[in-house]
Amino acid sequence: MTDQQLVHLVGVSKIYDGTPALKEIDLYIRRNEFLTLLGPSGCGKTTTLRLIGGFEQPTTGKILFDGRDISSIPPYKRRVNTVFQRYALFSHMNVFENIAFGLRIKKMDEKTIRAKVGKMLDLVNLTGFETRSVDSLSGGQQQRVAIARALVNEPEVLLLDEPLAALDLKLRREMQHELKNMQKQLGITFVFVTHDQEEALSMSDTIAVMKDGEIQQIGTPEDIYNEPRNAFVAGFIGESNIVDGVMHEDKVVEFAGQVFDCVDGGFGKMEPVDVVIRPEDVKLVQPEEAKLQGVVKSVTFIGVHYEMIVQAAGIDWLVHSTLMEPVGAKVGMLVAPMDIHIMKKVSFG
Amino acid sequence: MVRFLQRTYVYLIFAFLYAPIAVLISLSFNAARSRGSWGGFTLQWYVELFQDRVIMNSLYTTLFIGITSALVATIIGTAAAIGIHNSRGWQKKLVMNLTYIPVLNPEIVTGISLMILFVFAKLQFGYLTLLLAHITFNIPYVILSVLPKLRQLDKNLYEAALDLGAEPWYAFLKVILPEIMPGVITGLLLAFTLSIDDFVVSFFTTGSGVATLSITVYSMARRGINPKLNALSTIMFVAVLLLLIIVNVRQAQDEKKARRQNDKENTLSLVGRASAADIDPEWMQQQ
Numbered sequence: 001m002t003d004q005q006l007v008h009l010v011g012v013s014k015i016y017d018g019t020p021a022l023k024e025i026d027l028y029i030r031r032n033e034f035l036t037l038l039g040p041s042g043c044g045k046t047t048t049l050r051l052i053g054g055f056e057q058p059t060t061g062k063i064l065f066d067g068r069d070i071s072s073i074p075p076y077k078r079r080v081n082t083v084f085q086r087y088a089l090f091s092h093m094n095v096f097e098n099i100a101f102g103l104r105i106k107k108m109d110e111k112t113i114r115a116k117v118g119k120m121l122d123l124v125n126l127t128g129f130e131t132r133s134v135d136s137l138s139g140g141q142q143q144r145v146a147i148a149r150a151l152v153n154e155p156e157v158l159l160l161d162e163p164l165a166a167l168d169l170k171l172r173r174e175m176q177h178e179l180k181n182m183q184k185q186l187g188i189t190f191v192f193v194t195h196d197q198e199e200a201l202s203m204s205d206t207i208a209v210m211k212d213g214e215i216q217q218i219g220t221p222e223d224i225y226n227e228p229r230n231a232f233v234a235g236f237i238g239e240s241n242i243v244d245g246v247m248h249e250d251k252v253v254e255f256a257g258q259v260f261d262c263v264d265g266g267f268g269k270m271e272p273v274d275v276v277i278r279p280e281d282v283k284l285v286q287p288e289e290a291k292l293q294g295v296v297k298s299v300t301f302i303g304v305h306y307e308m309i310v311q312a313a314g315i316d317w318l319v320h321s322t323l324m325e326p327v328g329a330k331v332g333m334l335v336a337p338m339d340i341h342i343m344k345k346v347s348f349g
Numbered sequence: 350m351v352r353f354l355q356r357t358y359v360y361l362i363f364a365f366l367y368a369p370i371a372v373l374i375s376l377s378f379n380a381a382r383s384r385g386s387w388g389g390f391t392l393q394w395y396v397e398l399f400q401d402r403v404i405m406n407s408l409y410t411t412l413f414i415g416i417t418s419a420l421v422a423t424i425i426g427t428a429a430a431i432g433i434h435n436s437r438g439w440q441k442k443l444v445m446n447l448t449y450i451p452v453l454n455p456e457i458v459t460g461i462s463l464m465i466l467f468v469f470a471k472l473q474f475g476y477l478t479l480l481l482a483h484i485t486f487n488i489p490y491v492i493l494s495v496l497p498k499l500r501q502l503d504k505n506l507y508e509a510a511l512d513l514g515a516e517p518w519y520a521f522l523k524v525i526l527p528e529i530m531p532g533v534i535t536g537l538l539l540a541f542t543l544s545i546d547d548f549v550v551s552f553f554t555t556g557s558g559v560a561t562l563s564i565t566v567y568s569m570a571r572r573g574i575n576p577k578l579n580a581l582s583t584i585m586f587v588a589v590l591l592l593l594i595i596v597n598v599r600q601a602q603d604e605k606k607a608r609r610q611n612d613k614e615n616t617l618s619l620v621g622r623a624s625a626a627d628i629d630p631e632w633m634q635q636q
Contacts (some may be wrong), residue, residue: 055508075511079558088509101523102513153513
């Protein structure tokens with residue numbers, strides 16, 4: 001297993017002018033993995049990326065690369081390349097020279113450089129753009145040049161700092177697919193930073209959800225979505241109803257004035273907890289069939305399903321359903337025990 | 350009617366500003382020695398000008414001091430601009446203000462304080478002191494023309510070069526320097542122009558036997574008016590004007606480019622001061 005761990009951050013923290021940006025992070029990245037660092041701005045995800053890239057040194061802890069400590073090795077000696085958020089292309093060079101930059105430093109001969117750059121241009125669909133100036137390219141094309149410029153050096157890890165943030169939605173979807181394909185095709189480890197949870201879910205093998213310089217949860221997209229560890233992760237990944245509850249005993253929880261069966265345990269007796277219920281896990285039935293009764297307050301059709309707000313026990317519940325109930329209708333709400341997620345209360349900043 | 354008055358007023362201002370120069374230029378082609386009468390067109394004064402050893406020597410001095418001081422000031426100023434750009438907080442503000450002071454300082458104060466400094470340092474007045482003085486007053490202008498280019502840079506550019514395997518010095522030479530080159534060249538031209546242009550500071554910091562063109566013009570004018578001076582002043586006026594036009598056009602192109610890139614950073618307009626400090630040929634006529 002250990003030889004699979006390509007990059008390993010061991011107890012890494014970073015403090016800027018007395019403000020901690022990262023608090024003792026432990027994180028390993030496997031070879032050929034697509035890992036996404038996901039979180040709101042200021043959560044430390046970009047700092048983590050910059051530490052791996054070598055642009056920052058950790059205040060404490062160390063960064064292992066293939067088992068070797070690289071914490072104090074400068075960026076130009078790391079087998080890691082970065083795609084920056086605003087591309088950082090060299091505007092005084094044309095597309096070809098931008099991509100060839102790293103190869104020229106390695107003093108490769110002209111023929112090899114031509115072949116490698118040509119292959120990269122083909123990969124990012126920019127063949128024929130060699131002599132164009134980078135300023136004349138569109139945002140999406142500049143992005144591709146930035147990716148080609150990094151990948152041509154055959155890094156072991158490619159770091160991507162919100163590379164799609166500046167693109168419009170359609171282009172963004174296309175680039176998501178292309179990036180994922182490239183990663184599979186080339187077999188390179190990708191570390192991707194984003195604040196967009198949909199992007200993270202659709203592209204990653206592993207997601208690390210971060211907040212306030214700490215990793216909240218790390219796991220596969222399915223794990224993170226289905227089994228969020230705390231209310232923050234649940235709220236950040238997808239939409240959720242998060243309500244206060246009290247644990248009566250293992251597998252019995254009280255919320256919204258009712259007692260329900262659930263599948264979680266291990267909490268103290270009468271311990272206050274967060275109860276998380278996904279909107280698509282609420283089933284609307286006849287009022288008498290359910291413990292929770294409410295009134296439909298609003299209905300919005302958003303394509304795949306209806307988004308309804310149901311008021312029950314003084315709480316507004318978000319419900320997704322393919323069947324519509326009219327506004328003002330009395331409904332019952334059923335939730336299967338396994339869809340009631342119980343989480344320890346965590347105080348957030 | 351109001352429009353007509355407004356226009357007339359503007360024309361009057363221009364006439365007032367440029368009439369002395371126009372008179373000077375036309376007199377430099379006047380065959381008659383006296384200023385009162387027109388004796389026909391001639392290039393005689395220009396020919397004599399280039400045969401005058403004193404004037405030619407001071408031309409060489411001016412060019413030597415101008416080129417050397419501009420080059421040295423450009424290197425120091427560019428390095429300083431990079432340092433200022435990468436510093437933070439109160440240090441940055443302090444150094445920026447220290448940079449502005451020499452720009453706003455009256456030239457005579459700069460000249461006298463440099464003279465006192467050189468006396469204090471027991472330096473022999475001559476080429477060296479003149480050169481040091483010119484480098485000193487040129488540095489702020491280089492800093493102020495390079496800084497806007499640095500601010501326009503993508504802050505990840507240097508890191509991108511390192512990331513691709515470039516060592517710091519290579520990254521500077523291959524990535525940062527080419528990107529800020531337009532500002533560096535503008536600074537160089539501006540420094541050269543200001544050096545050619547300078548009289549006051551040179552006057553206080555040069556030694557015996559070392560004279561720039563403006564100092565030679567001054568000392569010749571004190572000995573009585575010579576039509577050669579008209580020709581010399583005309584050439585200096587045209588040379589400085591051309592250089593300023595080049596600097597202006599470069600800055601305008603740069604601003605246009607920056608605006609295209611949606612950059613809101615303003616290129617500092619330095620030329621206003623340089624034009625105002627332009628050589629004043631009219632005072633010689635009044636001698």
